[in-house]
Amino acid sequence: MSITKMHYKDKKNVLGYILTFVVLLAVLVICMPFYYIVVNTFKTMQDATFHPISLPGRITLDNYINALKIMNFFRSFSNNIIITFFTVLFSVFICSAAAYPIARRKTKLNSFLKFYFVSGLMVPLQAIIIPLYLVMKSMHFVNSFHGIILLYIGTGCAFNVFLYQGFVKTIPYDIEESALIDGCSPIRIYWSIVLPLMQPITATVIVYQAMITWNDFLSALLFLQSSKLQTMVLAVNSNIGSFATDWSNLICMMVLTILPVFIFFIFMQKYIIKGLTSGAVKG
Amino acid sequence: MVNLKIKQIKQELSYEILVIPAVVLFTIFSVLPLLGGLFLSFTDWDGLSFNFKFVGIENYINAFTVSDVFLISFEHTLFIAAVTTILFTILAIPLAVILDSKIPFTKFFRAAFFFPSVPSALVVGYMWSFMLSSSSYGFVNTILGNFGISPINWTGDPTLAFLSIIVVQLWGWTGWHAVIYIANLQSIPTEYYEAAKIDGANIIQSFKYVTLPLLTPAMSMSILFSITGAMKIYDIVYALTGGGPGTSTYVVVQAILKEGINLGKYGMANAASIVLFLVILVITLIQQKVMSRREEGMT
Numbered sequence: 001m002s003i004t005k006m007h008y009k010d011k012k013n014v015l016g017y018i019l020t021f022v023v024l025l026a027v028l029v030i031c032m033p034f035y036y037i038v039v040n041t042f043k044t045m046q047d048a049t050f051h052p053i054s055l056p057g058r059i060t061l062d063n064y065i066n067a068l069k070i071m072n073f074f075r076s077f078s079n080n081i082i083i084t085f086f087t088v089l090f091s092v093f094i095c096s097a098a099a100y101p102i103a104r105r106k107t108k109l110n111s112f113l114k115f116y117f118v119s120g121l122m123v124p125l126q127a128i129i130i131p132l133y134l135v136m137k138s139m140h141f142v143n144s145f146h147g148i149i150l151l152y153i154g155t156g157c158a159f160n161v162f163l164y165q166g167f168v169k170t171i172p173y174d175i176e177e178s179a180l181i182d183g184c185s186p187i188r189i190y191w192s193i194v195l196p197l198m199q200p201i202t203a204t205v206i207v208y209q210a211m212i213t214w215n216d217f218l219s220a221l222l223f224l225q226s227s228k229l230q231t232m233v234l235a236v237n238s239n240i241g242s243f244a245t246d247w248s249n250l251i252c253m254m255v256l257t258i259l260p261v262f263i264f265f266i267f268m269q270k271y272i273i274k275g276l277t278s279g280a281v282k283g
Numbered sequence: 284m285v286n287l288k289i290k291q292i293k294q295e296l297s298y299e300i301l302v303i304p305a306v307v308l309f310t311i312f313s314v315l316p317l318l319g320g321l322f323l324s325f326t327d328w329d330g331l332s333f334n335f336k337f338v339g340i341e342n343y344i345n346a347f348t349v350s351d352v353f354l355i356s357f358e359h360t361l362f363i364a365a366v367t368t369i370l371f372t373i374l375a376i377p378l379a380v381i382l383d384s385k386i387p388f389t390k391f392f393r394a395a396f397f398f399p400s401v402p403s404a405l406v407v408g409y410m411w412s413f414m415l416s417s418s419s420y421g422f423v424n425t426i427l428g429n430f431g432i433s434p435i436n437w438t439g440d441p442t443l444a445f446l447s448i449i450v451v452q453l454w455g456w457t458g459w460h461a462v463i464y465i466a467n468l469q470s471i472p473t474e475y476y477e478a479a480k481i482d483g484a485n486i487i488q489s490f491k492y493v494t495l496p497l498l499t500p501a502m503s504m505s506i507l508f509s510i511t512g513a514m515k516i517y518d519i520v521y522a523l524t525g526g527g528p529g530t531s532t533y534v535v536v537q538a539i540l541k542e543g544i545n546l547g548k549y550g551m552a553n554a555a556s557i558v559l560f561l562v563i564l565v566i567t568l569i570q571q572k573v574m575s576r577r578e579e580g581m582t
Binding site: 016019020022023026027030031032033036037040048049050052053094095097098100101102104105107109113116117120122123124125126127128129130131132133134135150151153154155157158161185186187190211214215216217218222233236237240247250251254257258261262264265269272273276277 | 294295297298299300301302304305306308309311312313314315316317319320323330378381382384385386387388392393394395396397398399401402403404405406409410411413414418419420421422425426454458459462463465466511514515517518521522535536539540543544549552553556557559560563564567
């Protein structure tokens with residue numbers, strides 16, 4: 001509870017009303033750009049160009065029909081889905097598996113591995129992008145889904161392993177111990193006991209890895225040059241670059257790109273904010 | 284005895300199988316590029332042949348003396364980092380205090396302020412380039428036009444271009460930082476405020492002597508993310524100003540990509556990358572040191 005709560009009680013409703021009003025104004029300012037790009041997508045080109053702020057006089061869907069075609073929406077959308085789905089899926093299994101022995105078995109090797117992954121937290125993708133480009137080229141990973149998926153998993157590893165190993169420590173050891181005495185193999189224990197118990201942190205990993213992968217521009221720009229492999233962000237970028245198309249189509253593409261993220265946010269908001277406030281997010 | 288030891292090692296190894304995929308991928312895509320980049324930054328490798336020799340710190344000297352592209356891009360990036368970090372702190376704390384108070388619709392308000400950080404930074408940048416456009420469809424200029432102000436070319440002037448980048452960053456990330464502060468505010472016990480009130484503290488005093496000191500964990504986290512995030516800035520600038528007008532808003536990542544990948548100056552680009560890595564590393568280490576010292580002080 002904070003200071004305004006008390007004083008709000010003290011001075012009855014006046015302060016509360018003023019604050020609500022101020023925040024409401026600020027929210028309007030925050031929403032303005034979204035209003036602007038959404039409202040103009042339903043206008044004719046002329047209407048949008050000369051009356052950008054007003055509501056549409058005559059609603060048209062032509063812009064969306066054009067935009068879907070120009071950005072090859074269904075292809076770029078499914079490319080995004082494929083890349084994000086497999087990156088998240090493999091990240092969850094690979095990183096939770098690695099975190100389990102690192103957090104559980106107190107050996108020299110494991111404390112080294114912990115240090116190895118944690119130091120990766122301080123290596124930003126942007127600072128290794130040139131050698132990464134060389135690695136991708138020499139392995140013939142440029143212009144392939146498996147290449148970029150492996151890249152996303154590899155560059156996300158440090159953070160995901162860090163999250164998982166922190167969580168493993170909070171899981172009580174008793175169940176594993178009795179399974180071990182019963183002759184269960186470590187892989188079996190990981191798979192049928194530890195992995196299901198990791199569910200809360202898996203939610204955080206899924207949400208963040210999905211957002212990072214879905215929105216990525218830098219790696220996608222360098223490693224998905226073929227137009228067949230374009231993601232939605234790349235499709236927006238390449239069409240804006242050419243600027244020949246009229247702007248109503250371009251803002252439609254933006255709305256189409258933001259919409260899936262918006263829907264995701266509505267449903268996953270709880271996990272996004274929880275992941276952030278548990279102090280566990282790398283920028 | 285020996286058998287027991289072997290059995291033990293075998294058991295540990297059966298655990299370590301689980302680590303292999305992550306270690307392989309992490310090594311190929313993070314460790315190898317970092318070490319490779321570090322190694323190549325001391326050579327005259329041209330990106331083609333395997334004939335290269337060590338040149339010491341020549342690349343580092345050249346990167347900052349031959350042309351001014353890296354120097355100015357570091358200046359611009361540090362400037363953006365400093366200004367946005369100060370403004371995030373000034374704006375996000377009051378916002379967090381208000382959003383943590385008992386005004387109605389706080390859930391909706393929090394979501395609305397947070398959402399701009401969710402979509403791709405590139406699309407946000409392009410969206411704002413339409414908002415700020417000096418064509419007749421530009422939103423900001425249309426509003427200003429209603430007050431009789433003639434259209435301003437927001438991204439055509441170096442100062443205004445910086446202003447635009449900073450405003451867009453604030454629009455995008457103030458709510459995100461506020462969420463960190465809100466979580467911290469919720470951990471402050473009510474008794475502290477009651478005690479301050481009994482001691483006769485007014486609203487400003489209890490904010491200054493109770494709220495602010497107890498917000499330091501969130502503050503150090505918010506500042507760290509703000510600085511390191513700004514050092515890595517690329518998408519927004521690429522979409523909004525393209526580094527222009529000219530090179531007046533060029534940022535580090537942009538310079539690295541252009542010099543390294545487009546112009547093939549691998550040595551200098553690798554040197555600049557290592558400098559970027561070191562800057563981020565030093566900031567992170569300082570933050571961790573300060574944090575751990577503060578934790579020691581508290582216990």
